[in-house]
Amino acid sequence: MGDEQPVLEVIQERKPLEILFQSTDLVAINKPHGLLVHRSMIASDASEFAVQLLRDQLGQRVYPVHRLDRKTGGVLLFALTEAMNSIMQQRFAEGDIRKTYLAIVRGYTADELEIDYPLRRDDGIVQEAFTKVKTLRRTEVPVPFGKHATSRYSLVELTPTTGRFHQLRKHMAHIFHPIIGDRPHGCNKQNRLFLEQYAMNTMLLHAHQIQFQHPVSGEEIVITAPVQSEFERMLAVLFGEKPAFTQIL
Template identity: 60%
Template sequence: MLEIVYQDDHFVAINKPNGLLVHRSPIASNTDTYAVQLLRDQIDQYVHPVHRLDRKTSGVLLFALDKDVLRNVQEQFANHQTKKTYWAILRGYSAQEGTIYYALTNEKGKSQEAITNYKTLETTEIDVPFGKHATSRYSLIEATPVTGRMHQLRKHFAHILHPIIGDRPHGCNKQNKLFLEKWQMGTMLLHAAKLELVHPISKKKLILEAKLSTEFSRMMKALEFEYQLPRPKDLPYKELP
């Protein structure tokens, strides 16, 4: 059963678990389970994914229940009128804040502008030897991508030499091996925490939030992070005037 974080006559949003594909893809033919199919069966209604999340990324995933609403919100995405907030754990100490400007090549070979803003929420150093170092260092960050390119955050943080823990193939294989052997952790630590948009019918701002996965929370504790990430409100969504 998928966790629904928002639902009305026009939308439904879920907290997508790590490892679940949004829809059928030729690059992932090893599964016949998809969020579109599961949600359709769960609410007994056809759904249209408004945007994408990587298979390995957890968090807020929005679906439209009719094509007019779908077109409206996709225009908001295209015109940068939505805001997406992600949390991730990176290798090493990232800068206190920054903007990554690094063009990415899409599946058709076309270079596209890609921009990511981020800030470091906390850094940690734990007594776990890694390579020639006596300790291991990690950063908990909040990222707000301006553009929405495929694997953008994964590629951008790898580009600045602070790859997301658990990412393959863009991450650090040696770190991924360490996490698998020491903590039995093979999940990518990237979570789509919040999505903000304007409801096309009510014209009010929606803030959709998804709680962290158990695995992400477990690794925050294992890595000795003390920062308290905001939790979704008691209501399944927040609507602003």
Template identity: 45%
Template sequence: MFEIIYQDDNLIAINKPSGWLVHRSWLDKHETVVVMQTLRDQIGQHVFPVHRLDRPTSGVLLFALSSDIARIMSEQFATKQIEKTYYAIVRGYVEGEAIIDYPLVEELDKIADKFSDKNKPAQNAVTFYRGISKIEIPIKVRKFDSVRYSFVELKPQTGRKHQLRRHMKHIFHPILGDSKHGDLHQNRAFADYFGIKRLMLHAHILKITHPIEQKQVILKATLDPNWQNILLNFK
């Protein structure tokens, strides 16, 4: 059963575990266990997605409990009225805070986007980041005798596909466990040392305006025990 972090007559939010598809997808045609169906069975009513999290990302996932509420909430996401905060563990030392303002060319899927414009110009993409803590581990990776990792806070100001993963790669601090945009040697070293193999990206906080009550609601998803055990090593 999913951990429900908020529920009323209009909305429900869960702490999505890493590895779950939000809904059935051509990306994995054989996957029959998905969040939408499982949550529907858990609470005994239909749920309507208003945003998404990538399969390997954990954290706050919000659903509406009617199509009308889904439309209202989807508009909030589309017009950037939602504030999102993520946690990540990245390669290297990240000090202080800064803004990444780096346009991104849309990533197209070979099947789902095969009729899309492949010459579309890069889109505006902005991410705030802040270093929280760090660690150096004496394990050899390629020519280096030790590895350095940082625990960071990320706040996307725009909503481009894989924005956080691509932006952190752009500043040479890829997110650990990212098989597409990360460093495979670092991913392997991290997984072997900590005994965990997943994307180290977690949707920690979602701030929304309630569609009926028109008040701010803060949805917060705690880190799972694996995350918490890893962070005990950071300073």
């Protein structure tokens, strides 16, 4: 057979998770799009999870006090003790944590609106769900879509006061302004357009900020996550005002 050169396997080491905030009992990261918070039976293809990655990075046990969708990037908060985990989970459940998201959606949204639309769980239970929407930017790009010669999009700030499963995704689809890159609640034709036109298949939903009063110190904590690379790229492509966005985001 002759001499054969051994195949060397190249292992790419994942970059450390971006730490946004850390104290003796809490830590927050900027979760990448596509990273699961923890193991899930419905995502058997995943081999990395935020809980394990952060545990290994810090060298201690961590407790996720809330959840983000796999496709959503941004602020993800963990407790570092069981006691703080219990307190913060209760704070989230009671709506004491203010959460703000950014999303790029199809069409021109109203300057401000409120979505009061109950959502049905998989088990059939209907829950109240409320989201505030504020439009930050609108754009029209010379890309044909359907019968239209151009395509219109909005950058919106979303503030949910309830925390239902896929609430923001379902609410924006309900008002016919689906989030770009969302599956299954979004627009498949728009998602295909972004894949073909911009080589982009990330869901453009970003957990921008959380704000709360620290349970022990009473200090007002504000944690903000900068948008990640694909979201930033699409802001520049669609809105063309990258320097201006640094003042908002």
